[in-house]
Amino acid sequence: MVPGKVATIEDVARAAGVSRQTVSNVINAPSKVREATQQKVHAAIEALGYSPNAMARRLRTQRSSTIGVRLDAFSGGISGVVLDRFVHALTEHASTRGLRVLLYAARTMDEELRHINDFADGGEVDAIILTNTPPKDPRAALLRERAIPFAAFGRPWGVEDLENIGHPWVDIDGAAGTRAATAYLLERVGERIAFLGWPSDSGTGDDRERGWREIIGPRAGDPSAPRLVSAESVTEAQAKVRSLLRDNTIDGIICATDVHAIGAHLAAVRAGRSDVQTVGFDNTAAAEALGISSVEQLPEVVATAILEMLMGPEGTKISRPPTPTPAGRLVEPKLIIR
Amino acid sequence: MVPGKVATIEDVARAAGVSRQTVSNVINAPSKVREATQQKVHAAIEALGYSPNAMARRLRTQRSSTIGVRLDAFSGGISGVVLDRFVHALTEHASTRGLRVLLYAARTMDEELRHINDFADGGEVDAIILTNTPPKDPRAALLRERAIPFAAFGRPWGVEDLENIGHPWVDIDGAAGTRAATAYLLERVGERIAFLGWPSDSGTGDDRERGWREIIGPRAGDPSAPRLVSAESVTEAQAKVRSLLRDNTIDGIICATDVHAIGAHLAAVRAGRSDVQTVGFDNTAAAEALGISSVEQLPEVVATAILEMLMGPEGTKISRPPTPTPAGRLVEPKLIIR
DNA sequence: GACCGTTTTTTGATCGATCAAATTTCGTTT
DNA sequence: AAACGAAATTTGATCGATCAAAAAACGGTC
Numbered sequence: 092m093v094p095g096k097v098a099t100i101e102d103v104a105r106a107a108g109v110s111r112q113t114v115s116n117v118i119n120a121p122s123k124v125r126e127a128t129q130q131k132v133h134a135a136i137e138a139l140g141y142s143p144n145a146m147a148r149r150l151r152t153q154r155s156s157t158i159g160v161r162l163d164a165f166s167g168g169i170s171g172v173v174l175d176r177f178v179h180a181l182t183e184h185a186s187t188r189g190l191r192v193l194l195y196a197a198r199t200m201d202e203e204l205r206h207i208n209d210f211a212d213g214g215e216v217d218a219i220i221l222t223n224t225p226p227k228d229p230r231a232a233l234l235r236e237r238a239i240p241f242a243a244f245g246r247p248w249g250v251e252d253l254e255n256i257g258h259p260w261v262d263i264d265g266a267a268g269t270r271a272a273t274a275y276l277l278e279r280v281g282e283r284i285a286f287l288g289w290p291s292d293s294g295t296g297d298d299r300e301r302g303w304r305e306i307i308g309p310r311a312g313d314p315s316a317p318r319l320v321s322a323e324s325v326t327e328a329q330a331k332v333r334s335l336l337r338d339n340t341i342d343g344i345i346c347a348t349d350v351h352a353i354g355a356h357l358a359a360v361r362a363g364r365s366d367v368q369t370v371g372f373d374n375t376a377a378a379e380a381l382g383i384s385s386v387e388q389l390p391e392v393v394a395t396a397i398l399e400m401l402m403g404p405e406g407t408k409i410s411r412p413p414t415p416t417p418a419g420r421l422v423e424p425k426l427i428i429r
Numbered sequence: 430m431v432p433g434k435v436a437t438i439e440d441v442a443r444a445a446g447v448s449r450q451t452v453s454n455v456i457n458a459p460s461k462v463r464e465a466t467q468q469k470v471h472a473a474i475e476a477l478g479y480s481p482n483a484m485a486r487r488l489r490t491q492r493s494s495t496i497g498v499r500l501d502a503f504s505g506g507i508s509g510v511v512l513d514r515f516v517h518a519l520t521e522h523a524s525t526r527g528l529r530v531l532l533y534a535a536r537t538m539d540e541e542l543r544h545i546n547d548f549a550d551g552g553e554v555d556a557i558i559l560t561n562t563p564p565k566d567p568r569a570a571l572l573r574e575r576a577i578p579f580a581a582f583g584r585p586w587g588v589e590d591l592e593n594i595g596h597p598w599v600d601i602d603g604a605a606g607t608r609a610a611t612a613y614l615l616e617r618v619g620e621r622i623a624f625l626g627w628p629s630d631s632g633t634g635d636d637r638e639r640g641w642r643e644i645i646g647p648r649a650g651d652p653s654a655p656r657l658v659s660a661e662s663v664t665e666a667q668a669k670v671r672s673l674l675r676d677n678t679i680d681g682i683i684c685a686t687d688v689h690a691i692g693a694h695l696a697a698v699r700a701g702r703s704d705v706q707t708v709g710f711d712n713t714a715a716a717e718a719l720g721i722s723s724v725e726q727l728p729e730v731v732a733t734a735i736l737e738m739l740m741g742p743e744g745t746k747i748s749r750p751p752t753p754t755p756a757g758r759l760v761e762p763k764l765i766i767r
Numbered sequence: 768g769a770c771c772g773t774t775t776t777t778t779g780a781t782c783g784a785t786c787a788a789a790t791t792t793c794g795t796t797t
Numbered sequence: 798a799a800a801c802g803a804a805a806t807t808t809g810a811t812c813g814a815t816c817a818a819a820a821a822a823c824g825g826t827c
């Protein structure tokens with residue numbers, strides 16, 4: 092072995108006085124090799140500092156041990172901090188399974204489809220994780236066609252039948268989050284709890300509103316429960332809440348996001364009504380800094396769940412990743428009280 | 430070619446009636462192939478939907494076209510949103526250069542060194558980007574030893590001689606950010622500008638304070654310039670600023686972070702001194718929501734710069750990434766006025 | 768049209784591992 | 798000690814591309 096170059100399996104075999112295949116077996120199927128031989132081989136591996144060449148192995152096995160993740164530009168749906176924390180967690184978990192996380196960027200759907208095709212042709216990834224899947228996602232169709240296992244972070248909105256999405260998914264249960272938040276405020280400030288959310292319909296928004304309605308609706312009688320809307324801006328939220336506080340009709344506000352909550356909170360404080368409790372959603376640094384309670388999504392849990400779906404339970408050694416069976420899972424978020 | 434399987438270079442060659450190597454040349458060195466032949470080959474590529482197998486190519490060329498990035502857990506130094514935006518930007522730029530970004534996680538230095546060794550042995554990455562490099566970083570030493578090109582996001586703190594770091598780096602010029610912020614406040618509210626930062630010495634903190642001192646020092650005479658400190662909490666910052674406002678000695682506050690700025694801002698508002706201007710650092714969503722001016726770091730610019738250092742200017746086709754020459758670059762952040 | 772220097776194309780070897788099958792070694796049994 | 802089946806090990810082929818060198822085709826000159 093030439094010094095300065097990295098050792099190959101051949102070098103190890105020669106050093107240990109065995110054949111290539113035996114070295115390979117020591118690494119990949121130790122049960123096939125006698126104890127004494129294993130020792131010899133391990134000694135040689137240590138001595139030469141050998142570690143298998145990833146590319147050669149992947150070429151031969153046709154497996155890349157890599158999971159592709161699209162890194163969305165900041166936009167609607169799952170993005171920003173939640174996505175980034177998800178990627179963080181995914182990277183850590185993947186690493187314990189000997190998997191790698193490969194990022195790719197795409198500005199348009201076409202570009203992403205091209206990426207997926209390239210991945211399929213080039214054998215770059217063993218599986219792909221999608222985010223923000225609309226109903227009838229063309230990426231899902233392509234991935235199925237190209238026989239690449241995949242799962243989604245987020246359920247497609249507007250699909251009635253959660254049981255039959257057609258591909259595996261994991262999502263955060265927004266309704267459960269606002270349910271918990273509403274139940275908490277109910278106990279703390281009483282029944283006069285408003286909801287502050289986006290003006291237009293959106294899957295995420297509707298989901299979060301639903302949790303509030305499920306608790307408040309049966310009590311207050313549906314039509315009387317105050318529902319506010321505002322665009323995604325602190326000042327607008329502030330204005331809406333201010334007028335509501337003048338009438339003295341509410342004691343608590345459940346918000347679709349922390350930005351809404353900051354507006355509501357400031358309005359309350361400035362109106363001298365610090366007793367009015369606000370709960371936000373996303374548990375951002377801003378909410379933490381201002382001491383506003385918030386519903387914390389748990390992208391880390393999503394990462395674990397999605398990996399299990401794709402690759403089987405932790406500890407399993409899988410030769411070929413199985414095509415995951417379509418099924419969904421909702422992760423319950425956690426209410427952070429401040 | 431068997432239906433269901435992806436086409437290989439061999440299939441294309443057969444279909445086009447040429448040899449493997451000619452197909453390879455059409456893809457990698459078209460100038461060596463006659464125009465008419467190129468057409469034939471391209472037609473065959475189209476017809477078969479061929480795209481080269483990445484693993485085979487990498488095994489042969491011994492290049493992975495992949496850049497490794499350590500994804501730090503949330504902690505001091507570069508992390509959180511800045512790091513995530515950096516990774517975002519890096520992914521997008523890398524993609525236009527035909528490079529991929531591979532993430533890896535490590536909890537300890539040892540674990541990271543092991544990763545680096547594995548990368549070197551396995552030929553997984555062509556280059557690595559480090560973050561949060563201390564002086565005498567053992568990772569830097571190992572990477573040099575293993576001859577893996579690398580660059581750092583962030584300069585090692587406490588090193589006097591920025592010219593001789595020993596490895597290439599790109600960092601955000603915190604002092605320039607606070608300089609700009611201070612100059613702005615100077616014009617807007619006058620000379621009575623305080624600085625609010627961390628209590629203990631830290632590279633980042635000192636850097637940001639320096640920018641303020643460089644502007645204020647020469648004017649006010651160094652000792653008289655009010656310098657506040659507080660831990661990283663909104664309420665503590667609020668308290669410090671409140672007492673300063675009582676004495677009516679300041680009209681503006683430069684802060685080391687947005688969290689400090691939020692505290693300062695709230696203290697000013699509650700003291701009825703909305704005229705006191707606050708400038709934060711990091712331009713987080715919270716500062717935006719509250720309408721606080723802030724210094725925006727530009728991790729996207731850092732990403733571009735670091736890629737250029739590692740791989741040469743955009744558009745260059747490089748067969749083997751050159752070992753980058755040690756040099757540093759400071760990226761000037763941008764003051765966002767609200 | 769034979770000769771020569773380029774340009775274009777093809778052939779054989781190689782990257783470093785695993786798969787599949789052949790071969791050798793081993794422990795039992797008769 | 799020969800025979801046998803199981804366990805351990807080795808050998809040859811292969812994954813799909815690029816490199817290096819050899820061979821063929823081409824264009825121009827005399």
